[in-house]
Amino acid sequence: MGDVYLERMLSNANMNRAYVSAIFSLLESITLGSAPISTVFTNTFGCRRMTIIGSILGSIGFFLSRWYFSVYYYYLTIGIIGGIGCGLIYLPAIVSVGYYFEEKRSFAMGIAFCGSGLGTVAFPFVMPWLIDKFFLNDYKNGLLFESALILTCVLYGFTMIPLPIEPSEQRRLRLKARSEMTRQIINQKSNINTQNNQTNESMNQYDSLPFLMTSANNVPNEQRRLPEDRRHTTIPFQNTSCIDGNANNQNDRVWESRPYLSSPHRYSLVNRLTLYNSTLIIAGVAAIFAPYSGSHILPHLIYATFFGFFTGGYVGLTSIITVDLVGIDKLSNGMGIILLFQGVATAIGTPAAGAMRDAFEAHARPFLWPYFLFGSLVALSGAILFALPILRRRDQNQQAFYEPPLNTNDLSH
Structure with a gap:
């Protein structure tokens, strides 16, 4: 612009x-x-x-x-x-x-x-x-x-x-479930006051009621199999379980699809991350050599082609790597943090590059140091990210070490 x-x-x-x-x-x-x-x-x-x-x-x-x-x-x-x-x-x-x-x-x-x-x-x-x-x-x-x-x-x-995978839609479903639960509890209390005998009978049967949930609509499946006089008692418990359980089910599906290094899909993450880091390094090196393009148009076209092609590579892969690292459910959060740092870098880097250009105006290549600094930082960022798989593997090992084993006997009681 x-x-x-x-x-x-x-x-x-x-x-x-x-x-x-x-x-x-x-x-x-x-x-x-x-x-x-x-x-x-x-x-x-x-x-x-x-x-x-x-x-x-x-x-x-x-x-x-x-x-x-x-x-x-x-x-x-x-x-x-x-x-x-x-x-x-x-x-x-x-x-x-x-x-x-x-x-x-x-x-x-x-x-x-x-x-x-x-x-x-x-x-x-x-x-x-x-x-x-x-x-x-x-x-x-x-x-x-x-x-x-x-x-x-x-x-x-x-x-x-x-x-349904969007955080806003999951939030809307949880609010809808709470609203339904509140309304059904009110209806149940009204039924309790008018039908004491039916309520006492249903209270003795709470532990045996089958609740088959659908995570999208928060309603019990096959509810028609229950006796007519006990259907209204299923709603509060169904909604109570659904408020947190539906969100957890949604997160579990996303969690299982995340390509962590310990999963069978780890090589896809490593390959994409290697490609991402390589494009950063190549783009940074291209920027370092940009001031040597001279006054001919062909070297500038070659530089612009190299820099644009590999810059487009890591820009396009940023959101993909973010999904690999934090999951699709945290994509907006991860991209928000990344774009914030890019915005800060843009705010600082643009005037800094201009100031360096003015400071070296008397030199034969006044843009040499701004391009050198910019290209070196971009290449360095790509090299640093090669340590990411090692850090992630260490965090997963620590998490597995400190996580207490699940005692199935306790759950059975």
């Missing part, structure tokens, strides 16, 4: 490049840094609602920026309001793909992240052409067009049908 609007905004502002470029740095930083807030709301209200709310909020931010020009005003409208809105869209868009796909999750995530790459390639060419041809060479009309594009995400939000 900075490639499209930076020069045009500079021509209208009486400030240097650092102040104006901070608009777009703030937008990206808040988009990523607001991920923990987006996580809380997504877990509570679901991907669909938060995508719709984020689309409306982000659209309002860009819409307001059309009618008044000030760099500080843009900090608020584009950077903060637009950033929070885009953050509420971004995280649900990632985690919803993980919820919808299980067997082909990696492939689905790759397709989803391709959209960002296509937009990054197309917009620097399309937007200037639209501004020059259709928007009277006024970038403010382009911001209005961006507002309309963001608003279209409302339509995509409506397509995110809630699934």
Whole structure:
């Protein structure tokens, strides 16, 4: 976005490049840094609602920026309001793909992240052409067009049908179960007051009632097999067991599908993690050599191809590795923490790189040290992650050592 609007905004502002470029740095930083807030709301209200709310909020931010020009005003409208809105869209868009796909999750995530790459390639060419041809060479009309594009995400939000695996849906089921339990208890008390004989008879039979549960709807199966005069007594106990048992059953299914190192699926995790770490290291090394591209276009194209290809690899694998490590039920929480640190790094790294570039402006390669530092940190992060399987195996061994053995004789009594 900075490639499209930076020069045009500079021509209208009486400030240097650092102040104006901070608009777009703030937008990206808040988009990523607001991920923990987006996580809380997504877990509570679901991907669909938060995508719709984020689309409306982000659209309002860009819409307001059309009618008044000030760099500080843009900090608020584009950077903060637009950033929070885009953050509420971004995280649900990632985690919803993980919820919808299980067997082909990696492939689905790759397709989803391709959209960002296509937009990054197309917009620097399309937007200037639209501004020059259709928007009277006024970038403010382009911001209005961006507002309309963001608003279209409302339509995509409506397509995110809630699934039972989503934390928001599990929370809704638990609340529904509690409500049903309370209502049935009230009905039971009324029946107890009017039918004492039937209640006393049923109280003697509590331990022998068969409760067959369905984890999705929280209702007893084959309840019709019970005598008519004892059916109402099954509901409170059924709902009491269902409140926690349904959530535990849901978590058990997810737990069994997690590819821990001790499971038969451990090699899939190791292979994906190795690929993820390798893409980080290669992208970092490519960034280190970027300042040596010179003035010819071909070396820059080679660098951009290498860096873009391997950067896309680890970006697409981030959510997949997160599912492998924490499970699908904690995907939104894990991605929220990861995006928060990315947002902090963006907020710090962008001005730091600019300051280093200004400090070494007199040198033949002023970007040498910023690229060297950036590339070295990226490669180092990939190398550090190779220790992750060892740490996970140690934690599992410690957990197995301290976990007390299950005494089946105690349970039988």
